[in-house]
Amino acid sequence: MNVLLRNIVKVYEQFPALEIEEWSIKSGALWGLIGPNGAGKSTLSKIIGRLEAATAGEISYDGNPYTTQLQKEMTVVFQKPYLLRTTVWENIAYPLKIRGYGTKEIKNAVEDILYQMEIGPIMHQKSWTLSGGEAQKVALARALVFKPRLLILDEPTANIDPAAVAVMEKMIRRANEEAQITVLMVTHSLQQAKRLCKEVAFMHRGKIVEAGPTEQILYHPSSALTKKFVQGELLID
Numbered sequence: 478m479n480v481l482l483r484n485i486v487k488v489y490e491q492f493p494a495l496e497i498e499e500w501s502i503k504s505g506a507l508w509g510l511i512g513p514n515g516a517g518k519s520t521l522s523k524i525i526g527r528l529e530a531a532t533a534g535e536i537s538y539d540g541n542p543y544t545t546q547l548q549k550e551m552t553v554v555f556q557k558p559y560l561l562r563t564t565v566w567e568n569i570a571y572p573l574k575i576r577g578y579g580t581k582e583i584k585n586a587v588e589d590i591l592y593q594m595e596i597g598p599i600m601h602q603k604s605w606t607l608s609g610g611e612a613q614k615v616a617l618a619r620a621l622v623f624k625p626r627l628l629i630l631d632e633p634t635a636n637i638d639p640a641a642v643a644v645m646e647k648m649i650r651r652a653n654e655e656a657q658i659t660v661l662m663v664t665h666s667l668q669q670a671k672r673l674c675k676e677v678a679f680m681h682r683g684k685i686v687e688a689g690p691t692e693q694i695l696y697h698p699s700s701a702l703t704k705k706f707v708q709g710e711l712l713i714d
């Protein structure tokens with residue numbers, strides 16, 4: 478899905494949290510959003526994912542304004558996922574059920590993703606009994622199972638053990654490469670951005686300072702601020 482942002486502003490009680498003149502996400506992209514704490518990464522991803530309204534500005538999706546139909550084609554996964562109070566299996570089946578898939582299709586799709594994400598053994602477990610990392614895996618499985626056209630991830634692998642990170646990154650890469658799902662991912666790990674993202678945007682104080690191919694932004698940034706950040710010298714201010 479192509480997403481175009483123009484003059485997006487978000488103000489929280491007179492505090493300007495976001496000011497983006499123009500930014501576009503091309504269909505099939507895999508963007509990483511990096512920047513210090515409080516830079517506005519979550520706010521921007523929630524606004525693009527329509528979980529929050531911008532104070533001003535416009536976002537178009539494939540050249541059109543947002544419609545409720547689009548809600549079925551995109552999804553946002555948070556670090557602390559909201560799961561339904563039921564089993565893992567039911568949580569993953571849910572997005573397919575509300576989209577009208579048949580019983581057989583649902584069974585096949587859920588079984589496939591349970592297997593690929595290595596969470597088959599916990600499929601009958603109730604969501605509130607899961608560990609934090611297991612819940613994050615289930616949330617990603619639930620987002621991927623219906624093949625959204627736009628997937629927004631806000632630190633999906635924070636607090637995850639290295640083996641599970643590898644599985645989750647494999648699934649995100651595969652979703653992007655094989656299912657052509659457009660991905661926007663907030664991450665605090667520059668290593669993860671290097672491994673996974675084709676392009677990276679660096680945010681600071683509500684603005685996108687610099688955006689472009691991952692290699693360029695992380696190794697040859699043009700802004701002194703980006704350079705400081707990627708070298709680990711930018712303090713929260």
Ligand SMILES: Nc1ncnc2c1ncn2[C@@H]1O[C@H](COP(=O)(O)OP(=O)(O)OP(=O)(O)O)[C@@H](O)[C@H]1O
Pocket residue numbers: 489490492494512513514515516517518519520521
């Ligand atoms: N609901 C809110 N009310 C008031 N201020 C808010 C609200 N949500 C976010 N902010 C402020 O907006 C700014 C941007 O926050 P945001 O969560 O987008 O940053 P972030 O880059 O995702 O940070 P982090 O890396 O710490 O998660 C911060 O200064 C934050 O305190």
